Amino acid sequence: MRPGAGSPPPDGKTVWVTARASNALLAFGAAELTTDPRPAPLTTVQVGTAPVGLIFVRGGSRIITADSNRFHTPGATTGLTVVDTRTALAGKPADLGRIQTGAFPREFTLSPDGKTLLVSDHDSHQIQAIDTATLP
Numbered sequence: 001m002r003p004g005a006g007s008p009p010p011d012g013k014t015v016w017v018t019a020r021a022s023n024a025l026l027a028f029g030a031a032e033l034t035t036d037p038r039p040a041p042l043t044t045v046q047v048g049t050a051p052v053g054l055i056f057v058r059g060g061s062r063i064i065t066a067d068s069n070r071f072h073t074p075g076a077t078t079g080l081t082v083v084d085t086r087t088a089l090a091g092k093p094a095d096l097g098r099i100q101t102g103a104f105p106r107e108f109t110l111s112p113d114g115k116t117l118l119v120s121d122h123d124s125h126q127i128q129a130i131d132t133a134t135l136p
Helices: 030-035 085-089
Strands: 003-007 014-019 024-029 043-046 051-057 062-067 079-084 095-099 105-110 116-121 126-131
Touching: 014 030, 014 051, 014 085, 024 030, 024 051, 024 085, 043 085, 051 105, 062 095, 062 105, 079 085
Parallel strands: 003 051
Antiparallel strands: 003 014, 014 024, 024 043, 051 062, 062 079, 079 095, 105 116, 116 126
8 A cells, every 4th residue: 555645634633644555535643653663544535546645625624536547447437535533433335426527637735715615636637626626
């Protein structure tokens, strides 16, 4: 498993990372990462193919992963997966659904008011704008 981009949520107690080879989003306890060289994940959520990035939206209650299919695997998925962070940490199914994108979504940013998510689609050479109020 090779971790991808990681980011702490607003509370700073949990670190979330994408694992490209496992098609997963993993959560780790931030304190354990400083003391244990191989900490066990708090939770694992299966997402789309080869996630390369993540971003928190709605005050950290949702994580969006950029599922890239960067290796062009037949039958693989590309797009964004929406994950409920609280449900995931409770050990329950937390995948809230997928959002279609162009080919190879890669980078994210939020508008200053947090209402618009901008996604770069590397292979499509475009930027996609998503209203965060419409997320599941």
